Amino acid sequence: MMRSVFLIPAAVIVVAVALSSVFIVDERERALVLQFGQVKQEVSQPGLGFKIPFIQEVVTYEDRILGLPTQPIEVTPSDDRRLVVDAFARWRITNLVEFREAVGAGGEAQARMRLDSIITAAIREVLGTVPSTSVLSEDRQSLMNQIRDLARREAAGLGVEVIDVRLTRTDLPVQNLEATFARMRAEREREAADEIGRGNEAAQRVRAAADRSRVEVTSDAQKKAEVIRGEADAERNRIYADAFGKDPEFFAFTRSLTAYERALQGGNTSVVITPDSAFFDYLNGEGGRPAGTPAP
Structure with a gap:
């Protein structure tokens, strides 16, 4: 009975020591076995590994490709035009x-801090x-x-390899944006004014051509109308x-009737003539004929 009391704790201690001597390396990782801070073993294959309990420790590191976004910085190119780049x-x-x-x-x-610098x-x-x-x-790619x-x-001295670097942003600083936008706005307004000027010039040409065509068509129509009117008058x-x-x-x-119609219209016009005027020859005769004119 007394022996079993001592065996159980001893077994537990043995199991704990055995478990602490085993470590597992994932397929996405690599590991270093350290003893008092000194590297004793490098484990590059996934699976089980062994170490000395309580003396050695295992540190794992990523074996995958890692990403590093840099902090935005201001860069001054050779033309002294500052850019914000990350x-x-x-x-x-x-x-x-x-x-x-x-x-x-x-680790x-x-x-990452060293690489960022x-x-x-x-x-x-x-x-x-x-x-x-x-x-x-x-040229950005180059x-x-x-x-x-x-x-x-x-970065080679750090034991790492920089696989790729991509510029994600290249903007102007905030204090330069307004000046840049103002310059761009002025350029666009100048281009708009040029376009409006060219449009007005084209409109003037079209309007002048239309006016010339209108005058030519109107003149031709008037000429034809005068010709037709002259032919009608001749007829x-x-x-x-x-x-x-x-x-x-x-x-x-008929000519006398037309003269009567025009002269005797209502209005303020007064006609003063003698009763025996020739104007009334067709009004003084019998049956509409002048007095003293024999019947045909």
Whole structure:
């Protein structure tokens, strides 16, 4: 009975010691076995591993590609036009021993701080040698490759590899935006004024052509109307002449009636003539004929 009382705690201690000597490495990780802070073993394959309990410890690190967004910084290109730039980098740990020696117990968080400084310095160095127009043009890809290569060389001592660097934003500082917008607005207003001027000029040409066409059409119509009117008057005179030739008396009678109609209209006009005037010949006769004129 007494023996079983001692065996159970001993078994528990043995099991605890055995479990503390075993560790598992995930397929997405790599591990370092440390003894009093010194690297004793590097485990790069996933699975079970063993260590000395209570003396050695296991530190795991990501074996995947990691991302690093940088803080926005102000960069002054060669044309002294300041830009606000930030970037996104992809990196991975390539040498665990060098990585541990470089960043110590800070691990990946310390590595991110160091990489942020390296990439920021690379961005300032590369973009400071080119004009701002190159940063905003097709040369942007070449500039990003230069930043990546420079950061890769500087970060090699950390035991990491910078895989890629991408510029995610290249904007003007806030204090320069209003001036830039004002300049852009002035340019657009000037272009609009030019377009309006060209439009008014084209409208004047179209209006002048329309007026000229209207005058030509109106003149041609008036000419044709005068010709038709002259032909009608000639035809009317011919008819009157034929009628006068056939019956001079009837022609004189109709002309007198027309004169009576025009002269005797209502109004304030007064006509003063003698009663024996020839104007009343057709009014004084019997049956509408002048007095003393024999019947035909």
